[in-house]
Amino acid sequence: MTAARAELDRLWARGTEFLGCKVAIMGGAMSWVSERHLVSAISNAGGFGVIACGSMNPAQLEAEIAATQAMTDKPFGVNLITMHPQLDDLVRVCLAGKVGHVVLAGGIPPGGAVRAVKDGGARLIAFAPALVLAKRMVRSGADALVIEGSEAGGHIGPVSLTVLAQEILPHIREVPVFVAGGLGRGEAILSYLDMGASGAQLGTRFAAAAESIAHPNFKRAFLRANARDALPSVQVDERFPVIPVRGLVNEGTKRFLKHQADTRDRFQSGELTKEAAQLEIEHFWAGALRRAVIEGDVEQGSVMAGQSVGMVTSIQTTAEIIAELMSQATAALAARSGK
Structure with missing residues (x-):
């Protein structure tokens, strides 16, 4: 297995070198979940934790x-939402705090923010939902990319990781590319490393980790769930x-329909304008993620989860999760070489 571990280290060497850690596994940035406890635990276990800034203000x-x-004392990153009204101030906070890696998510990163990150000496990680955008991100200065499939939890694009990887990995060689969405086992991570990925990002497995501050009800919902229970929100009109x-289907998702x-x-009867109706729909889930994660209301709250939730079968420490993923990958490599 020593040779298999050496081969795994070789396969994701570009990722570990870029992140500055021993294991090229990033923690997905999950609002309310990816905070100091989980982020530090992932980094301390050899991976790369990422703070989810979400709606935090600069002081927070x-x-x-x-x-x-x-x-x-290990490296970690900060995920910033490009639509945040104080994005420039948040970038300055990251740079002042000597954060080495800034992830700009939720849209095309504004040129000013990209330049600020780069000029400040940090490395910029961006999301790329298609090959044309991946090329554009690289041209605009991204130092690494994450390609996230629709299997992921939370806000998702329309394309699976299986397809995104085939579309993007053979053509983007200039920067490291990390794969995300539906990943729950080491063999799957290995398959994407073989295709040219430099590492992986996992969220759902870590959301139910022992160090996660998520409410016990939230973690129990993960333990009970199967892959088919994690479905995208449905649009009626x-x-x-x-x-x-x-997220996991519950009373809240049924009420949303x-x-x-x-x-x-109400719009068709003239009671609401189109704009007011749109706002009514958008405001439905306001605070719903916090209700589920922090308060434990997993029936009315938003229980965001990826399809890999079916592979969450026990509450493990982050170190145990990372060790298990590496054991699965190295076992597959050893079997491949006949050892």
Whole structure:
């Protein structure tokens, strides 16, 4: 197995070198979940934790970075949403806090933010949902890419990782590419390393980790769930677009369907303008993720989860999860070489 481990290290050497860690496994940035405890635990276990800034203001992010640094001396990153109204200030907070890697997610990164990250000496990681955008991100200065398939939890694109990997990995060689979406076992990670990926990003497996501050009800929902229980949100009327979010089906998701239909009817009767109706639909889930993750309301809250949730069968420490993934990958490599 020593030779197999050496081969695994060779396969993801570009990823570990880029991230500055021993294991090229990034933690997915999950709002309310990816905070100091989980992020530091992933980094301390040899992986690469990523703080989910989400809707934090600059002062909150500054405190979170400092608290994480107090819990680990290993590298970690910060994920910023490009639509955040204080994006420039958040970038400055990351640079002042000596964060080495900044992830810009949720849209095409603005040129000003890209330049600020690069000029500040940090490495920029961007998401690429298609080959044409991957090439554009590289041209605009991204130092690495994440390609995330629709199997992932939370906000998703329309294309599976299986297809994205085939579309993008053979053509993007200039920067490291990390794969994400539906990953729950080491053999799967290995298959994408073989295709040219430099590492992987996992969220769902870590959301239910022992160090995750998610409510016990939230973790128990993961333990009970199968892959088919993690479905994207459904849009009732194309006039009122719904951003697809993958999560566990519960009473809240059923109420959302009825809420959309009722709101559409109020629009058609003239009670609401189109803009007001759209806002009514968008506001339905306001605070719903926090209700599930922090307060434990897994029936009415938003239980975001990827399809790999079916592979969450026990509460493990992050170190155990990473060790298990590596053991699976090295066993597959050893079997391949007949040892």
